[in-house]
Amino acid sequence: MRRNIVLFLTLALLMAGTTFATAPIVQQRTSFNVNPQSPSIGEMDEIVWSEDFEGDVSDWTQTSPDVQQNYWFTDDYMAANGVNAWRCADYGYGDPATGGYADDWLQFMVSPVIDMSAATSASLTFNFMANLESGNWDGANVWVFYGNDPGSLTKVIATPTAPAYSDANAEAFHIWFGALLPAYPVWSGDGFATQPWMTNFVAASFDLSAYVGYSNVHVVFGFSSDTAWNSGNDTAMTGFIVDDIDVTVDGNTVWADDADGNNIGGPATFETGAAAAGLPVLPFQVEIATCPVAYQPAPSPTMVAGVFADIDQPFSHYLEGPEFNLADLNPGESYWMDLQFNSDIEYANQFPDEFVWRPEIWNPTTNGWVAVATTGNYVYVGGNGSVWELFSESGFTYDWDMSEYAGMDGVRTRIYFSAPAVARTMTHHLIDDMTVEKMSLQHDISTVLDMSYPTSVGTDVYGKITLTNNAPNDETGFMAVWDLGGLVYPVYPAGPYSLNAGETLDLWIDDPTSPEIGYWVPTAGGLVPISAYHLLAGDEIPTNDAYAVEVDVLADDMFEVGTDSRNFFGSLSAGHLINEGPTVHIDPTDINSDYFDVDGTFDFSELRMNGFFHSAAGGAPANCSMDFLVYAGGTVPGAVIYQGTYNFTEAVGYTGGTQAVLDVSAAPALQGFSGDFWVEARLTTPGTNGYMQPFPYQTGPNDNQETQFYTYADAMAGTFNANY
Structure with a gap:
């Protein structure tokens, strides 16, 4: 046919x-909530952890990547030749057996000074692995610092002869350097298939002839991670590894290092954080202090955490809380985080050049700070009009599900705040009354509607309705229906239905005008709203009771194929x-x-x-x-x-x-x-x-x-x- x-x-x-x-997701205020599982605060049963910042807060600590340790070291984890290779990573992050990296790193391994003033040619070769976040977020590359005055060197990213950088502009470097360069190309993990350097050593080569004639030249291996998604989210991301470094000038090796003790030209040095970016180190900006008079009373009501002034410099600062434990959950139970906040952050719709904030959790299993979110790793931008309100009741569309940390000891939380490299307006971003609460769910059935292709006039269209019992109790005697443009019809097979705890039930839409059972036959083209929902009395999460789609019905001689909602x-x-x-x-x-x-x-x-x-x-x-x-x-x-x-x-x-x-x-x-x-x-x-x-x-x-x-x-x- x-x-x-x-x-x-x-x-x-x-x-x-x-x-x-793939990792960061910008979340700004909207007028609707798309999370089908989030409960309201009124449904919470028990507060299992809380912080109102009143009283003794000595167990909260301020940290910042402005001053960060050097994470370059020689390691026998992987080597192209010999035993060791140079590696930018830390065994305190990700899988303890393989190590990884955290957010907001800027790490440079810098060669000794190389005199190319009388040279006619120069080149660089090495072998490397880089298992990093995919896309233009985290990345590894090679820089060259060059000039004749050692106190005023030009900094550029060198262009490889092979392999080409996989991503044209890594946000991680942009965060630190802003408009210093027009773009920050890197190797990362992006592409149709896994890049070869993610799992094997790849030979890299660079023509450095553009820098001959200068007396002060440094070859620099760079790695930077952005504000979200690290080895705590994905333990396969094990960092940047370099081996068999060789820099030649006019055919002679002037700097070489194989990480096994064989070195020509002298040892490398290391630059990190704000110093590597040429930025001053700021005092800690996320702190605990008395709530400004203009925003009193605070919910607690005196002391709050947050940022109390606008700083026209990029920074990422953290306020880290003490450890606490989360007990195992019983069927039907879940953990949720919430907080009160008051903020006048300007959102200019120019992410990533925005203020970014979020609560984060230290995951003691994967050893990393990760954003708290419902379905992934989220970055929150924008304020809320300088009013005190619960995050769960604000215009942001995601609540914070912490159920995955159930049964873990040594969980911690921190407040993350990041300022952009460009001028943005704010006077305050305040947080109070942080809580982790347990919800005990007894009755909840969710609905999903899956419509088939094609959807054309006169075509038999089937729609599968999947009901799932998410609660610990069996349910009996309830009905389900589907809605076609405002007209409600029964589903097939006919109810009433029963659904045991944790089980699913598949039903089908049924067109009463068609002699065939379990189908819908469109009679006219255009957009048609369709939904399906159940009628269980006492369901505790009504936001997931119904599932709606909008079907584009084509003419009777046209058909569609593909994948969508x-x-x-x-x-x-x-x-x-x-x-x-x-x-x-x-x-x-x-x-x-x-x-x-x-x-x-x-x-x-x-x-x-x-x-x-x-x-x-x-x-x-x-x-x-x-x-x-x-x-x-x-x-x-x-x-x-x-x-x-x-x-x-x-x-x-x-x-x-x-x-x-x-x-x-x-x-x-x-x-x-x-x-x-x-x-x-x-x-x-x-x-x-x-x-x-x-x-x-x-x-x-x-x-x-x-x-x-x-x-x-x-x-x-x-x-x-x-x-x-």
Whole structure:
């Protein structure tokens, strides 16, 4: 069978400052809550830890990466040759057997001075491994400090002959150096597949001839980590390892070090933190003090923690609390963190050049400070209008689930605050009454609705409703229904239903106008709201009782295939730099084997993408472009079989529901197509310092290495568009 196919992408994009990668997720204030599991404070049963900053607070300590130790050392963990290699890591972070790294590192290993004043050529070779956070966040690279005056050296990032840097602008270096350089390219873990240097030593080479003629030249190995996602989140991230360093000038080795005691030219020196960035060391900015008069009474009511003044210098400072233990949880129980806050932080929609704050937890199992969040690692920006309010009741859309730390001894919490490298306005960010509370849940059933492809006029569409009993009690005698554009219908098979604790139940939507059971047959095209929900009396978390999608019904001669909110729900999100993009694997027979048979062929007519665009100036700049790439199928993307460009211009301000439509009806490679394939949506011309990021952070993992994520949410309405 041969069918005309429209391939849809529903992608939410945010365009402004620099790039995002898989870890950090910017959270600003919005008007809706998308977390289906978070309880209200009124449902909490027991406070298991609290801090109001009154009385003795001597067990809280101030720390800062401005002055950080040197983490470069010789280690026998991995070596390209011999026994040891130079490594930037610490066994106190991540897996104790392999070590790792924390947030906010800036670490330079600096060669002795090399005189190239009379040279005609110079080069650098070494072997390295770098298992780091994916994308333009953390990164490793090589710098050159050069000049004739040792007190006034120019600092640049050298360009490798091989292998090329994998990411064009690492946020970690940008945080420390700001606009010193136009970009900060690095090696990290980004790409379709695992980069070779993540698991094996790779030979690197640099042509240093650009620096001949200078009498003071230093070759510098650099590593930096950003404000979120470290080896405490992922113990596979073991840092930067360098071996067999060799610098030659006019063919003669002038500096070499193999980490096994063999050295030519003298030992390396080390620069770290603020000193390495040429910044002054600030006094600690996160402290415990009397609440300013303008914001009294505080909830506690006198003493508060936080930042009490605006500092026009980038910094990341922490206030770390004492250890406490969290007991094991019984079925139906969970731990949640909350706090009162009062803040006038200016949010300029130019992340990462924003103030960043969050509570963090020391995980004694993975040995790392990690952000407290519901589904991942979150970065919070922006204030709340200088009023005291509970975070759980504010406009931020995520509450802090701490259940994963149940049964752990030696848990700690800290207040994290980071200021940007550019001027932003604030006078205070205050925190009070931090708590960890236990909720005992007795009755809760959640609903998920999964709609199939294709959804076209006259086509049998099936929708699977999955009910899950999340509480410790069995439930009996309840009903479930589905809603089609405001009309409520029963589901199949008919209720009432019973569901034991911890079990799931699959039901199906049923169109009463169709003779077939368990299907919906659309009669008209357009966007159709569909939801499913149960009717269990006494359910304690009503926000997860219903699940809604918005289905785009096509004409009766058009069909769609792909993946979106009808198939995925609730995972991490990601963003991508210029010439990067989320990539999804599509196998039509896996999506709907009843409709897409193995021997069928497709004629693709259009590639579409529903998008959400924004830039620092408001709206996407003129003459932006998005490339659609179709790759051959398989376990990893194959060869590119089609690439096409869609050009667009967006109006100023947030604009949701924009649809990019690329006509591919004349593309021979996409006519008579069969089998599985991969599709990438790539922002190719985003304007100055452009990036794309999902919003509002509802995504599903998509690529073969799970290093990128595909997003599908319509940010303006907070609903789901069923297109891809």
